[in-house]
Amino acid sequence: MTILCVRFQPPATSEADLPRLLGMLEEFTPVVQALPPDGALADLRGAERYFGRDAVELASVIRVRALALYGVDCVIGAGPGPMLARVALRHAAPGVTCAVPAEPDAVAEFLAAQPVTALPGVGAATSRTLTDYGLDTLGRVAAAPLSTLQRLIGAKAGRELREKASGVDRGRVVPNAVSRSLAAERPFGRDELDPDRHRRALLSAAEEIGARLRALEKVCRTLTLTVRYADRSATTRSRTLTEPTAHSPALTRAAYGLYEALGLQRARVRAIALRAEGLDPADQSSHQLTFDPVDEKVRRIEEVADRARAKFGPRAVMPGGLGGLAA
Structure with a gap:
Protein backbone atom coordinates (compact mmCIF):
# COMPACT_ATOMS: atom_id res chain seq x y z
CA MET A 1 0.00 0.00 0.00
CA THR A 2 1.37 3.37 -0.99
CA ILE A 3 -1.44 5.92 -0.53
CA LEU A 4 -2.33 7.57 2.77
CA CYS A 5 -5.56 9.39 3.54
CA VAL A 6 -4.89 11.67 6.51
CA ARG A 7 -7.49 13.55 8.56
CA PHE A 8 -6.16 16.04 11.09
CA GLN A 9 -8.10 16.28 14.35
CA PRO A 10 -8.65 18.71 17.26
CA PRO A 11 -7.39 20.59 19.21
CA ALA A 12 -6.65 22.34 16.02
CA THR A 13 -7.78 22.38 12.77
CA SER A 14 -9.48 24.84 10.50
CA GLU A 15 -9.02 25.25 6.77
CA ALA A 16 -6.57 28.07 7.50
CA ASP A 17 -4.34 25.57 9.34
CA LEU A 18 -4.25 23.12 6.44
CA PRO A 19 -1.37 24.65 4.40
CA ARG A 20 1.17 24.25 7.20
CA LEU A 21 0.07 20.65 7.75
CA LEU A 22 0.36 19.99 4.02
CA GLY A 23 3.86 21.44 4.23
CA MET A 24 4.68 18.84 6.87
CA LEU A 25 3.42 16.07 4.56
CA GLU A 26 5.54 17.51 1.74
CA GLU A 27 8.63 16.69 3.79
CA PHE A 28 7.82 13.08 2.89
CA THR A 29 6.43 13.43 -0.66
CA PRO A 30 5.49 16.22 -3.05
CA VAL A 31 2.51 14.20 -4.28
CA VAL A 32 -0.02 15.61 -1.81
CA GLN A 33 -3.65 16.46 -2.54
CA ALA A 34 -5.47 18.69 -0.07
CA LEU A 35 -8.94 17.57 1.04
CA PRO A 36 -10.24 20.71 2.79
CA PRO A 37 -10.99 21.53 5.47
CA ASP A 38 -8.92 19.03 7.44
CA GLY A 39 -7.51 16.24 5.28
CA ALA A 40 -5.13 15.18 2.54
CA LEU A 41 -4.10 12.31 0.30
CA ALA A 42 -0.39 11.49 0.01
CA ASP A 43 1.26 9.18 -2.54
CA LEU A 44 4.29 7.63 -0.80
CA ARG A 45 5.74 5.51 -3.60
CA GLY A 46 8.92 7.55 -3.89
CA ALA A 47 9.06 8.12 -0.13
CA GLU A 48 8.96 4.38 0.59
CA ARG A 49 12.01 3.87 -1.60
CA TYR A 50 13.87 6.86 -0.21
CA PHE A 51 13.21 6.34 3.51
CA GLY A 52 13.32 2.55 3.36
CA ARG A 53 9.98 2.28 5.22
CA ASP A 54 6.54 1.18 4.14
CA ALA A 55 3.46 3.39 4.18
CA VAL A 56 2.26 2.24 7.60
CA GLU A 57 5.66 2.97 9.16
CA LEU A 58 5.75 6.40 7.53
CA ALA A 59 2.22 7.04 8.79
CA SER A 60 3.50 6.57 12.34
CA VAL A 61 6.28 9.08 11.73
CA ILE A 62 3.80 11.58 10.25
CA ARG A 63 1.52 11.21 13.27
CA VAL A 64 4.36 11.82 15.73
CA ARG A 65 5.61 14.82 13.77
CA ALA A 66 2.13 16.41 13.57
CA LEU A 67 1.76 16.08 17.34
CA ALA A 68 5.26 17.31 18.13
CA LEU A 69 5.32 20.29 15.77
CA TYR A 70 1.70 21.42 15.71
CA GLY A 71 -0.09 19.72 18.60
CA VAL A 72 -2.43 18.10 16.08
CA ASP A 73 -3.40 14.43 16.18
CA CYS A 74 -4.49 12.63 13.03
CA VAL A 75 -6.19 9.47 11.86
CA ILE A 76 -4.77 7.71 8.83
CA GLY A 77 -6.00 5.14 6.35
CA ALA A 78 -3.63 3.38 3.95
CA GLY A 79 -4.28 1.48 0.76
CA PRO A 80 -3.00 0.70 -2.73
CA GLY A 81 -5.14 3.52 -4.18
CA PRO A 82 -6.84 6.75 -3.09
CA MET A 83 -10.34 5.26 -2.90
CA LEU A 84 -9.22 2.35 -0.76
CA ALA A 85 -7.22 4.65 1.52
CA ARG A 86 -10.35 6.78 2.04
CA VAL A 87 -12.43 3.72 2.90
CA ALA A 88 -9.71 2.55 5.30
CA LEU A 89 -9.82 5.94 7.03
CA ARG A 90 -13.35 5.15 8.24
CA HIS A 91 -11.87 2.39 10.43
CA ALA A 92 -8.78 4.26 11.62
CA ALA A 93 -8.36 5.76 15.09
CA PRO A 94 -5.82 8.10 16.68
CA GLY A 95 -2.61 6.14 17.06
CA VAL A 96 -3.79 3.30 14.80
CA THR A 97 -3.46 3.24 11.01
CA CYS A 98 -6.02 1.11 9.19
CA ALA A 99 -4.36 -0.45 6.15
CA VAL A 100 -5.95 -2.28 3.22
CA PRO A 101 -3.54 -4.87 1.75
CA ALA A 102 -2.79 -4.73 -1.96
CA GLU A 103 -3.74 -8.35 -2.73
CA PRO A 104 -7.06 -8.52 -4.67
CA ASP A 105 -8.56 -11.20 -2.41
CA ALA A 106 -7.75 -9.14 0.70
CA VAL A 107 -9.25 -6.03 -0.89
CA ALA A 108 -12.45 -7.89 -1.79
CA GLU A 109 -12.72 -9.31 1.73
CA PHE A 110 -12.23 -5.87 3.30
CA LEU A 111 -14.83 -4.20 1.10
CA ALA A 112 -17.48 -6.93 1.20
CA ALA A 113 -19.04 -5.93 4.53
CA GLN A 114 -18.72 -2.17 4.04
CA PRO A 115 -21.94 -0.16 3.59
CA VAL A 116 -22.39 1.37 0.16
CA THR A 117 -21.99 4.82 1.71
CA ALA A 118 -18.35 3.93 2.48
CA LEU A 119 -17.46 4.65 -1.14
CA PRO A 120 -16.54 8.28 -1.83
CA GLY A 121 -19.20 9.88 -4.01
CA VAL A 122 -22.09 7.63 -2.99
CA GLY A 123 -24.64 10.00 -1.49
CA ALA A 124 -27.85 9.51 0.43
CA ALA A 125 -30.10 9.30 -2.66
CA THR A 126 -27.99 6.63 -4.38
CA SER A 127 -27.67 4.73 -1.12
CA ARG A 128 -31.47 4.70 -0.62
CA THR A 129 -32.04 3.48 -4.17
CA LEU A 130 -29.59 0.61 -3.77
CA THR A 131 -30.76 -0.30 -0.27
CA ASP A 132 -34.38 -0.52 -1.44
CA TYR A 133 -33.25 -3.38 -3.71
CA GLY A 134 -31.23 -5.12 -0.99
CA LEU A 135 -27.88 -3.79 -2.21
CA ASP A 136 -26.80 -2.33 1.11
CA THR A 137 -23.19 -3.59 1.20
CA LEU A 138 -20.33 -3.37 -1.27
CA GLY A 139 -20.13 -7.16 -1.38
CA ARG A 140 -23.73 -7.36 -2.61
CA VAL A 141 -23.14 -4.55 -5.10
CA ALA A 142 -20.07 -6.35 -6.47
CA ALA A 143 -22.09 -9.55 -6.89
CA ALA A 144 -25.08 -7.85 -8.53
CA PRO A 145 -25.57 -8.08 -12.30
CA LEU A 146 -24.19 -5.03 -14.07
CA SER A 147 -27.48 -4.59 -15.93
CA THR A 148 -29.33 -4.25 -12.61
CA LEU A 149 -27.00 -1.54 -11.35
CA GLN A 150 -27.18 0.35 -14.64
CA ARG A 151 -30.97 0.19 -14.61
CA LEU A 152 -31.04 1.58 -11.06
CA ILE A 153 -28.51 4.42 -11.24
CA GLY A 154 -27.51 4.79 -14.90
CA ALA A 155 -25.10 3.15 -17.33
CA LYS A 156 -21.88 4.98 -16.46
CA ALA A 157 -22.57 5.31 -12.72
CA GLY A 158 -23.56 1.64 -12.49
CA ARG A 159 -20.39 0.47 -14.20
CA GLU A 160 -18.16 2.68 -12.03
CA LEU A 161 -19.93 1.64 -8.83
CA ARG A 162 -19.53 -2.06 -9.59
CA GLU A 163 -15.82 -1.58 -10.35
CA LYS A 164 -15.23 0.28 -7.10
CA ALA A 165 -17.24 -2.21 -5.05
CA SER A 166 -15.04 -4.94 -6.55
CA GLY A 167 -11.89 -3.09 -5.43
CA VAL A 168 -10.90 -1.54 -8.76
CA ASP A 169 -9.28 1.79 -7.80
CA ARG A 170 -8.44 3.85 -10.89
CA GLY A 171 -7.92 7.09 -8.97
CA ARG A 172 -4.66 8.89 -8.42
CA VAL A 173 -3.42 11.59 -6.09
CA VAL A 174 -3.55 14.94 -7.91
CA PRO A 175 -1.28 17.50 -6.23
CA ASN A 176 -2.89 20.85 -5.50
CA ALA A 177 -1.03 23.99 -6.53
CA VAL A 178 0.16 24.49 -2.94
CA SER A 179 1.51 20.94 -2.86
Whole structure:
Protein backbone atom coordinates (compact mmCIF):
# COMPACT_ATOMS: atom_id res chain seq x y z
CA MET A 1 0.00 0.00 0.00
CA THR A 2 1.37 3.37 -0.99
CA ILE A 3 -1.44 5.92 -0.53
CA LEU A 4 -2.33 7.57 2.77
CA CYS A 5 -5.56 9.39 3.54
CA VAL A 6 -4.89 11.67 6.51
CA ARG A 7 -7.49 13.55 8.56
CA PHE A 8 -6.16 16.04 11.09
CA GLN A 9 -8.10 16.28 14.35
CA PRO A 10 -8.65 18.71 17.26
CA PRO A 11 -7.39 20.59 19.21
CA ALA A 12 -6.65 22.34 16.02
CA THR A 13 -7.78 22.38 12.77
CA SER A 14 -9.48 24.84 10.50
CA GLU A 15 -9.02 25.25 6.77
CA ALA A 16 -6.57 28.07 7.50
CA ASP A 17 -4.34 25.57 9.34
CA LEU A 18 -4.25 23.12 6.44
CA PRO A 19 -1.37 24.65 4.40
CA ARG A 20 1.17 24.25 7.20
CA LEU A 21 0.07 20.65 7.75
CA LEU A 22 0.36 19.99 4.02
CA GLY A 23 3.86 21.44 4.23
CA MET A 24 4.68 18.84 6.87
CA LEU A 25 3.42 16.07 4.56
CA GLU A 26 5.54 17.51 1.74
CA GLU A 27 8.63 16.69 3.79
CA PHE A 28 7.82 13.08 2.89
CA THR A 29 6.43 13.43 -0.66
CA PRO A 30 5.49 16.22 -3.05
CA VAL A 31 2.51 14.20 -4.28
CA VAL A 32 -0.02 15.61 -1.81
CA GLN A 33 -3.65 16.46 -2.54
CA ALA A 34 -5.47 18.69 -0.07
CA LEU A 35 -8.94 17.57 1.04
CA PRO A 36 -10.24 20.71 2.79
CA PRO A 37 -10.99 21.53 5.47
CA ASP A 38 -8.92 19.03 7.44
CA GLY A 39 -7.51 16.24 5.28
CA ALA A 40 -5.13 15.18 2.54
CA LEU A 41 -4.10 12.31 0.30
CA ALA A 42 -0.39 11.49 0.01
CA ASP A 43 1.26 9.18 -2.54
CA LEU A 44 4.29 7.63 -0.80
CA ARG A 45 5.74 5.51 -3.60
CA GLY A 46 8.92 7.55 -3.89
CA ALA A 47 9.06 8.12 -0.13
CA GLU A 48 8.96 4.38 0.59
CA ARG A 49 12.01 3.87 -1.60
CA TYR A 50 13.87 6.86 -0.21
CA PHE A 51 13.21 6.34 3.51
CA GLY A 52 13.32 2.55 3.36
CA ARG A 53 9.98 2.28 5.22
CA ASP A 54 6.54 1.18 4.14
CA ALA A 55 3.46 3.39 4.18
CA VAL A 56 2.26 2.24 7.60
CA GLU A 57 5.66 2.97 9.16
CA LEU A 58 5.75 6.40 7.53
CA ALA A 59 2.22 7.04 8.79
CA SER A 60 3.50 6.57 12.34
CA VAL A 61 6.28 9.08 11.73
CA ILE A 62 3.80 11.58 10.25
CA ARG A 63 1.52 11.21 13.27
CA VAL A 64 4.36 11.82 15.73
CA ARG A 65 5.61 14.82 13.77
CA ALA A 66 2.13 16.41 13.57
CA LEU A 67 1.76 16.08 17.34
CA ALA A 68 5.26 17.31 18.13
CA LEU A 69 5.32 20.29 15.77
CA TYR A 70 1.70 21.42 15.71
CA GLY A 71 -0.09 19.72 18.60
CA VAL A 72 -2.43 18.10 16.08
CA ASP A 73 -3.40 14.43 16.18
CA CYS A 74 -4.49 12.63 13.03
CA VAL A 75 -6.19 9.47 11.86
CA ILE A 76 -4.77 7.71 8.83
CA GLY A 77 -6.00 5.14 6.35
CA ALA A 78 -3.63 3.38 3.95
CA GLY A 79 -4.28 1.48 0.76
CA PRO A 80 -3.00 0.70 -2.73
CA GLY A 81 -5.14 3.52 -4.18
CA PRO A 82 -6.84 6.75 -3.09
CA MET A 83 -10.34 5.26 -2.90
CA LEU A 84 -9.22 2.35 -0.76
CA ALA A 85 -7.22 4.65 1.52
CA ARG A 86 -10.35 6.78 2.04
CA VAL A 87 -12.43 3.72 2.90
CA ALA A 88 -9.71 2.55 5.30
CA LEU A 89 -9.82 5.94 7.03
CA ARG A 90 -13.35 5.15 8.24
CA HIS A 91 -11.87 2.39 10.43
CA ALA A 92 -8.78 4.26 11.62
CA ALA A 93 -8.36 5.76 15.09
CA PRO A 94 -5.82 8.10 16.68
CA GLY A 95 -2.61 6.14 17.06
CA VAL A 96 -3.79 3.30 14.80
CA THR A 97 -3.46 3.24 11.01
CA CYS A 98 -6.02 1.11 9.19
CA ALA A 99 -4.36 -0.45 6.15
CA VAL A 100 -5.95 -2.28 3.22
CA PRO A 101 -3.54 -4.87 1.75
CA ALA A 102 -2.79 -4.73 -1.96
CA GLU A 103 -3.74 -8.35 -2.73
CA PRO A 104 -7.06 -8.52 -4.67
CA ASP A 105 -8.56 -11.20 -2.41
CA ALA A 106 -7.75 -9.14 0.70
CA VAL A 107 -9.25 -6.03 -0.89
CA ALA A 108 -12.45 -7.89 -1.79
CA GLU A 109 -12.72 -9.31 1.73
CA PHE A 110 -12.23 -5.87 3.30
CA LEU A 111 -14.83 -4.20 1.10
CA ALA A 112 -17.48 -6.93 1.20
CA ALA A 113 -19.04 -5.93 4.53
CA GLN A 114 -18.72 -2.17 4.04
CA PRO A 115 -21.94 -0.16 3.59
CA VAL A 116 -22.39 1.37 0.16
CA THR A 117 -21.99 4.82 1.71
CA ALA A 118 -18.35 3.93 2.48
CA LEU A 119 -17.46 4.65 -1.14
CA PRO A 120 -16.54 8.28 -1.83
CA GLY A 121 -19.20 9.88 -4.01
CA VAL A 122 -22.09 7.63 -2.99
CA GLY A 123 -24.64 10.00 -1.49
CA ALA A 124 -27.85 9.51 0.43
CA ALA A 125 -30.10 9.30 -2.66
CA THR A 126 -27.99 6.63 -4.38
CA SER A 127 -27.67 4.73 -1.12
CA ARG A 128 -31.47 4.70 -0.62
CA THR A 129 -32.04 3.48 -4.17
CA LEU A 130 -29.59 0.61 -3.77
CA THR A 131 -30.76 -0.30 -0.27
CA ASP A 132 -34.38 -0.52 -1.44
CA TYR A 133 -33.25 -3.38 -3.71
CA GLY A 134 -31.23 -5.12 -0.99
CA LEU A 135 -27.88 -3.79 -2.21
CA ASP A 136 -26.80 -2.33 1.11
CA THR A 137 -23.19 -3.59 1.20
CA LEU A 138 -20.33 -3.37 -1.27
CA GLY A 139 -20.13 -7.16 -1.38
CA ARG A 140 -23.73 -7.36 -2.61
CA VAL A 141 -23.14 -4.55 -5.10
CA ALA A 142 -20.07 -6.35 -6.47
CA ALA A 143 -22.09 -9.55 -6.89
CA ALA A 144 -25.08 -7.85 -8.53
CA PRO A 145 -25.57 -8.08 -12.30
CA LEU A 146 -24.19 -5.03 -14.07
CA SER A 147 -27.48 -4.59 -15.93
CA THR A 148 -29.33 -4.25 -12.61
CA LEU A 149 -27.00 -1.54 -11.35
CA GLN A 150 -27.18 0.35 -14.64
CA ARG A 151 -30.97 0.19 -14.61
CA LEU A 152 -31.04 1.58 -11.06
CA ILE A 153 -28.51 4.42 -11.24
CA GLY A 154 -27.51 4.79 -14.90
CA ALA A 155 -25.10 3.15 -17.33
CA LYS A 156 -21.88 4.98 -16.46
CA ALA A 157 -22.57 5.31 -12.72
CA GLY A 158 -23.56 1.64 -12.49
CA ARG A 159 -20.39 0.47 -14.20
CA GLU A 160 -18.16 2.68 -12.03
CA LEU A 161 -19.93 1.64 -8.83
CA ARG A 162 -19.53 -2.06 -9.59
CA GLU A 163 -15.82 -1.58 -10.35
CA LYS A 164 -15.23 0.28 -7.10
CA ALA A 165 -17.24 -2.21 -5.05
CA SER A 166 -15.04 -4.94 -6.55
CA GLY A 167 -11.89 -3.09 -5.43
CA VAL A 168 -10.90 -1.54 -8.76
CA ASP A 169 -9.28 1.79 -7.80
CA ARG A 170 -8.44 3.85 -10.89
CA GLY A 171 -7.92 7.09 -8.97
CA ARG A 172 -4.66 8.89 -8.42
CA VAL A 173 -3.42 11.59 -6.09
CA VAL A 174 -3.55 14.94 -7.91
CA PRO A 175 -1.28 17.50 -6.23
CA ASN A 176 -2.89 20.85 -5.50
CA ALA A 177 -1.03 23.99 -6.53
CA VAL A 178 0.16 24.49 -2.94
CA SER A 179 1.51 20.94 -2.86
CA ARG A 180 3.81 20.95 -5.89
CA SER A 181 6.92 21.24 -3.77
CA LEU A 182 9.22 19.20 -1.56
CA ALA A 183 10.92 20.35 1.65
CA ALA A 184 13.73 19.35 4.02
CA GLU A 185 14.49 21.08 7.32
CA ARG A 186 17.54 20.87 9.55
CA PRO A 187 16.91 22.09 13.13
CA PHE A 188 19.85 22.69 15.44
CA GLY A 189 20.02 21.34 18.98
CA ARG A 190 20.93 24.83 20.19
CA ASP A 191 21.06 28.31 18.67
CA GLU A 192 23.84 27.95 16.09
CA LEU A 193 26.22 30.79 15.21
CA ASP A 194 28.84 28.77 13.30
CA PRO A 195 28.60 29.41 9.50
CA ASP A 196 30.35 26.08 8.83
CA ARG A 197 27.56 24.20 10.59
CA HIS A 198 25.01 26.27 8.69
CA ARG A 199 26.64 25.19 5.42
CA ARG A 200 26.78 21.55 6.47
CA ALA A 201 23.06 21.69 7.26
CA LEU A 202 22.46 23.16 3.80
CA LEU A 203 24.54 20.39 2.22
CA SER A 204 22.58 17.73 4.11
CA ALA A 205 19.20 19.22 3.13
CA ALA A 206 20.21 19.64 -0.52
CA GLU A 207 21.46 16.04 -0.67
CA GLU A 208 18.17 14.81 0.78
CA ILE A 209 16.05 16.85 -1.62
CA GLY A 210 18.11 15.73 -4.61
CA ALA A 211 17.84 12.06 -3.67
CA ARG A 212 14.09 12.31 -3.08
CA LEU A 213 13.53 14.14 -6.37
CA ARG A 214 15.43 11.42 -8.23
CA ALA A 215 13.48 8.69 -6.43
CA LEU A 216 10.28 10.38 -7.60
CA GLU A 217 11.71 10.98 -11.09
CA LYS A 218 11.09 14.72 -10.69
CA VAL A 219 13.12 17.88 -11.23
CA CYS A 220 12.61 21.32 -9.66
CA ARG A 221 12.79 24.78 -11.19
CA THR A 222 13.06 26.88 -8.03
CA LEU A 223 14.86 26.50 -4.70
CA THR A 224 13.75 28.40 -1.59
CA LEU A 225 15.83 28.85 1.57
CA THR A 226 14.27 29.66 4.95
CA VAL A 227 16.45 30.53 7.94
CA ARG A 228 14.70 30.53 11.32
CA TYR A 229 16.29 32.52 14.14
CA ALA A 230 16.34 32.24 17.93
CA ASP A 231 13.81 35.09 18.28
CA ARG A 232 11.33 33.06 16.13
CA SER A 233 11.70 35.41 13.16
CA ALA A 234 12.66 34.01 9.76
CA THR A 235 14.16 35.05 6.44
CA THR A 236 13.09 33.43 3.16
CA ARG A 237 14.79 33.78 -0.22
CA SER A 238 14.14 32.00 -3.54
CA ARG A 239 16.19 31.43 -6.68
CA THR A 240 15.11 30.18 -10.09
CA LEU A 241 17.63 27.60 -11.27
CA THR A 242 19.43 27.93 -14.59
CA GLU A 243 17.81 24.65 -15.63
CA PRO A 244 15.38 22.24 -13.92
CA THR A 245 17.40 19.72 -11.93
CA ALA A 246 17.43 16.94 -9.36
CA HIS A 247 21.25 16.99 -9.30
CA SER A 248 22.46 17.36 -5.69
CA PRO A 249 25.61 19.42 -6.45
CA ALA A 250 23.53 21.93 -8.45
CA LEU A 251 21.03 22.20 -5.61
CA THR A 252 23.85 22.60 -3.09
CA ARG A 253 25.45 25.41 -5.12
CA ALA A 254 22.12 27.22 -5.32
CA ALA A 255 21.56 26.77 -1.58
CA TYR A 256 25.02 28.12 -0.77
CA GLY A 257 24.39 31.09 -3.06
CA LEU A 258 21.12 31.92 -1.31
CA TYR A 259 22.79 31.62 2.09
CA GLU A 260 25.77 33.81 1.18
CA ALA A 261 23.44 36.48 -0.22
CA LEU A 262 21.85 36.85 3.23
CA GLY A 263 25.15 38.14 4.63
CA LEU A 264 24.47 36.75 8.10
CA GLN A 265 26.77 38.13 10.78
CA ARG A 266 26.81 36.19 14.06
CA ALA A 267 23.17 35.22 13.56
CA ARG A 268 21.73 32.81 16.12
CA VAL A 269 20.09 30.27 13.81
CA ARG A 270 17.49 27.83 15.12
CA ALA A 271 16.80 25.90 11.88
CA ILE A 272 17.54 25.92 8.16
CA ALA A 273 15.06 24.64 5.57
CA LEU A 274 15.16 24.16 1.81
CA ARG A 275 12.13 23.77 -0.44
CA ALA A 276 12.22 22.57 -4.05
CA GLU A 277 9.36 24.12 -6.03
CA GLY A 278 8.00 23.97 -9.55
CA LEU A 279 8.31 20.20 -9.80
CA ASP A 280 8.09 18.56 -13.24
CA PRO A 281 8.59 15.01 -14.52
CA ALA A 282 12.29 14.41 -15.17
CA ASP A 283 11.59 12.82 -18.55
CA GLN A 284 9.99 16.06 -19.73
CA SER A 285 13.02 18.16 -18.80
CA SER A 286 16.11 18.66 -20.94
CA HIS A 287 19.62 18.65 -19.50
CA GLN A 288 22.13 21.02 -21.05
CA LEU A 289 25.11 18.99 -22.27
CA THR A 290 28.38 20.37 -20.91
CA PHE A 291 30.82 17.71 -22.15
CA ASP A 292 32.46 18.14 -18.74
CA PRO A 293 33.90 14.72 -17.76
CA VAL A 294 33.93 15.72 -14.08
CA ASP A 295 30.22 16.59 -14.16
CA GLU A 296 29.32 13.33 -15.89
CA LYS A 297 31.45 11.36 -13.41
CA VAL A 298 29.66 13.01 -10.49
CA ARG A 299 26.28 12.12 -12.02
CA ARG A 300 27.32 8.48 -12.43
CA ILE A 301 28.50 8.37 -8.81
CA GLU A 302 25.17 9.89 -7.80
CA GLU A 303 23.31 7.08 -9.58
CA VAL A 304 25.36 4.46 -7.72
CA ALA A 305 24.72 6.25 -4.41
CA ASP A 306 20.97 6.31 -5.13
CA ARG A 307 20.96 2.55 -5.71
CA ALA A 308 22.81 2.03 -2.43
CA ARG A 309 20.32 4.24 -0.56
CA ALA A 310 17.39 2.36 -2.10
CA LYS A 311 18.86 -0.92 -0.87
CA PHE A 312 20.36 0.04 2.50
CA GLY A 313 18.52 3.22 3.56
CA PRO A 314 18.91 7.00 3.14
CA ARG A 315 22.01 7.24 5.34
CA ALA A 316 23.90 4.49 3.52
CA VAL A 317 25.84 7.03 1.43
CA MET A 318 26.52 10.55 2.73
CA PRO A 319 28.87 13.32 1.56
CA GLY A 320 32.13 13.54 3.49
CA GLY A 321 31.28 17.08 4.57
CA LEU A 322 28.44 15.75 6.72
CA GLY A 323 30.60 13.86 9.18
CA GLY A 324 29.48 14.66 12.70
CA LEU A 325 26.44 16.69 11.68
CA ALA A 326 23.58 16.10 14.07
CA ALA A 327 20.45 14.81 12.40
